Amino acid sequence: MARYRRTRSxxxxxxxxxxxxxxxxxxIPLLLLAxxxxxxxxxxxxxxxxxxxxLVSTAWDPVTDTYGALPMIVGTAVSSLLALLxxxxxxxxxxxxxxxxxxxxxREPIARLVELLAAIPSVxxxxxxxxxxxxxxxxxxxxxxxxxxxxxxxxxGTFYGNSxxxxxxxxxxxxxxxxxxxxxxxxxxxxxxxREAALAMGATRWEAVWTAVLPxxxxxxxxxxxxxxxxxxxxxxxxxxxxxxxxxxxxxLLQPGYxxxxxxxxxxxxxxxxxxxxxxxxxGLILFAxxxxxxxxxRLLVWRVARASAAGSRAL
Amino acid sequence: MLAEHVSPAxxxxxxxxxxxxxxxxxxxxxxxxxxxxxxxxxxxxAIIGPSGCGKSTxxxxxxxLHELVEGASVSGEVYLDGRSIYGPDTDPVELRRxxxxxxxxxxxxxxxxxxxxxxAGLKVGSRRYSRAELDELVEKALRDAALWDEVxxxxxxxxxxxxxxxxxxxxxxxxxxxxxxxxLLDEPTSSLDPAGTQAIEDLIQELxxxxxxxxxxxxxxxxxxxxxxxxxxxxGELVEFGPTATIFTRPRSPRxxxxxxxxxx
Numbered sequence: 001m002a003r004y005r006r007t008r009s010x011x012x013x014x015x016x017x018x019x020x021x022x023x024x025x026x027x028i029p030l031l032l033l034a035x036x037x038x039x040x041x042x043x044x045x046x047x048x049x050x051x052x053x054x055l056v057s058t059a060w061d062p063v064t065d066t067y068g069a070l071p072m073i074v075g076t077a078v079s080s081l082l083a084l085l086x087x088x089x090x091x092x093x094x095x096x097x098x099x100x101x102x103x104x105x106x107r108e109p110i111a112r113l114v115e116l117l118a119a120i121p122s123v124x125x126x127x128x129x130x131x132x133x134x135x136x137x138x139x140x141x142x143x144x145x146x147x148x149x150x151x152x153x154x155x156x157g158t159f160y161g162n163s164x165x166x167x168x169x170x171x172x173x174x175x176x177x178x179x180x181x182x183x184x185x186x187x188x189x190x191x192x193x194x195r196e197a198a199l200a201m202g203a204t205r206w207e208a209v210w211t212a213v214l215p216x217x218x219x220x221x222x223x224x225x226x227x228x229x230x231x232x233x234x235x236x237x238x239x240x241x242x243x244x245x246x247x248x249x250x251x252x253l254l255q256p257g258y259x260x261x262x263x264x265x266x267x268x269x270x271x272x273x274x275x276x277x278x279x280x281x282x283x284g285l286i287l288f289a290x291x292x293x294x295x296x297x298x299r300l301l302v303w304r305v306a307r308a309s310a311a312g313s314r315a316l
Numbered sequence: 317m318l319a320e321h322v323s324p325a326x327x328x329x330x331x332x333x334x335x336x337x338x339x340x341x342x343x344x345x346x347x348x349x350x351x352x353x354x355x356x357x358x359x360x361x362a363i364i365g366p367s368g369c370g371k372s373t374x375x376x377x378x379x380x381l382h383e384l385v386e387g388a389s390v391s392g393e394v395y396l397d398g399r400s401i402y403g404p405d406t407d408p409v410e411l412r413r414x415x416x417x418x419x420x421x422x423x424x425x426x427x428x429x430x431x432x433x434x435x436a437g438l439k440v441g442s443r444r445y446s447r448a449e450l451d452e453l454v455e456k457a458l459r460d461a462a463l464w465d466e467v468x469x470x471x472x473x474x475x476x477x478x479x480x481x482x483x484x485x486x487x488x489x490x491x492x493x494x495x496x497x498x499x500l501l502d503e504p505t506s507s508l509d510p511a512g513t514q515a516i517e518d519l520i521q522e523l524x525x526x527x528x529x530x531x532x533x534x535x536x537x538x539x540x541x542x543x544x545x546x547x548x549x550x551x552g553e554l555v556e557f558g559p560t561a562t563i564f565t566r567p568r569s570p571r572x573x574x575x576x577x578x579x580x581x
Contacts, residue, residue: 104386197423200381201437201490202413211436215427 046278060247067279075257080232082168095183118177126241153251162244179228186220223301236261332357338392362543370552416491422483424475431471461489481512
C-alpha cells in the first residue's frame with residue numbers, strides 16, 4: 001500500500017481517525033477468530049471424548065451421553081443438494097430471461113421482485129411451509145411422486161408432512177433470489193459483442209445464449225450456485241420447522257431428517273450436560289468450517305469473473 | 317484510368333446486395349437516411365465517413381443486426397439477389413448465415429478452442445456436419461483467412477493467446493466458414509497494429525475472389541487501397557457513391573472533396 005511521505009507532521013485528528021478506522025477494520029477478522037476459538041473451547045470435551053468418530057457416528061442419546069453428528073451432516077447435505085437441484089434451474093432460467101429475453105421495461109421490476117424473496121424472514125417461510133406447502137405436498141404432490149417413483153427408495157414410506165422433501169423445497173425458494181441475483185449480475189457482465197458475434201454468425205437468440213453467453217459466464221454462474229449452497233447449509237429456522245428433527249439417516253425424502261443448524265437451534269435449551277452442549281458446539285464448529293469454505297469458494301469464482309470482465313475479454 | 321466510365325452505382329452488373337430508400341432509427345431518431353446503394357458481386361465496397369455518420373448502422377441493417385438493439389427500427393428495403401431481406405418470408409437467422417460479419421474488436425469466444433471458434437458458425441442451425449466435414453471446412457476457412465499456417469499446430473489452443481491481428485483473422489475465418497454470400501467488415505482494423513492491419517488488407521483482396529465484401533472504415537487510405545467502390549456518408553446521408561478511383565481523384569461533391577482532403581472529420 002502506497003503511503004504518503006511524512007514530510008510534515010500529521011494532524012492529531014487525522015491520527016485518531018486513522019487509528020479508529022484500523023480498529024474497525026481489524027475487529028472483523030478478530031471477531032471471526034474469537035468465534036472459532038469460543039466454539040472450539042466449548043466443544044473441546046466432545047472433541048476429546050469422541051475424536052473423529054463424532055463425524056461418522058449416528059448415535060445421539062443425551063441419556064447415555066453419547067453423541068454422533070452423521071445424521072445431521074447427511075441431513076444438511078441432502079436438504080441443501082435437494083434445494084440446489086430445484087433452485088438452480090429456476091434461478092438460471094430467471095436470470096437468463098431477465099438479461100437476454102425479457103422486454104427492457106420488465107427487467108428491473110421483476111429482478112427487484114425476485115430479490116424481495118430474500119427479504120422475507122425465515123420464520124415466515126417456516127410458517128408458510130407448515131400451513132401451505134406441507135398440505136399441498138400431502139394432497140397433491142406426494143401421491144403423484146409415489147405413483148411415479150414409489151418403487152425407488154427415494155420416495156418410499158409414509159409421508160407425515162415434516163420431511164426432507166419439505167425442507168428441500170423451502171430451502172430452494174429461500175436461496176433462489178440469491179442465485180438468480182448473482183447469476184444476473186454475471187450475465188450482465190458478459191460483453192455485448194460476444195452476443196452480437198454469435199447472432200451475426202446466424203445463431204438464434206437461444207443458440208447465442210448457449211454458445212456464447214453462458215460459457216463466458218461459466219465461472220461466475222458456478223459462484224452463484226455455490227453462494228446459494230452456502231445459504232442453504234446454514235439456514236436454520238424454516239428448516240427446523242418443516243424437516244421433522246429426527247436423528248436418523250433415511251434414503252427416503254418423505255421421511256423426517258435433521259440438519260446441523262436445526263439441531264443446534266432445537267436442542268440448546270435442553271442441553272443440560274456439559275457433553276451435550278459440547279457436542280452441539282462441535283456441530284457448530286463443523287457447520288462454521290463448511291460454510292466458510294463454501295462461501296470462500298463462491299467469492300473466488302465470482303471475483304474471477306469481475307476481474308476478467310474488468311480486464312476486457314480475458315479467458316475466465 | 318480517367319477514361320474508365322463506370323456508372324456511379326456500378327450498375328453494369330446485377331448487384332449482389334442493394335438498398336432502396338433505407339432508413340434506420342434509434343428511438344425514432346434517424347441514423348441512416350434514405351440510402352440507396354448497390355453492392356457489386358465479388359467486389360469490395362468501402363463505406364467511409366466521419367464518426368457518427370451512420371456507416372456502422374448502415375452495415376448492421378444489411379444483416380438485420382440493427383433491429384436487435386432495443387429501440388432500433390428500420391424502414392425501406394434491402395435486397396439480396398433481388399429478394400427483400402426484410403420481407404415476411406425471410407428468416408433473419410437464416411439471412412445472417414448468408415451474410416457474415418466481423419466487428420471492430422476481435423470477438424473470439426474465449427471458452428472455445430481455435431478450432432471450435434471456426435466451427436461455431438457451422439454448429440448453429442439445423443445442418444449437421446460429420447467430424448471429417450468439419451475438419452475440412454475449418455481448414456478451408458482458416459486457409460482462406462490466411463491463418464492456417466500460423467495455427468495449424470495449435471488448433472486446440474485458446475484463441476486469446478493469438479495476437480490481435482490473428483484473432484481478427486480468426487473471426488474472419490469463423491464468418492466465412494459457413495460459405496456466406498456477403499462479408500461485412502465493421503472497421504476490422506481499427507484495433508490492430510500496422511502489421512495486423514496490413515495482413516487484413518491483403519486478406520480482403522483475396523476474399524473478394526469469392527465473396528462480396530463490404531467494409532466500413534474511417535481510414536481513408538485503407539478505403540483507397542482495398543476497395544473497388546466507395547460510398548461516402550455524412551450525417552446519415554449518402555453524399556457520393558462511385559468507383560473508388562473516381563471518388564478519390566474526381567469527387568463531384570464539394571463535401572466529399574473536403575473530407576478526403578482532410579478538411580473535416
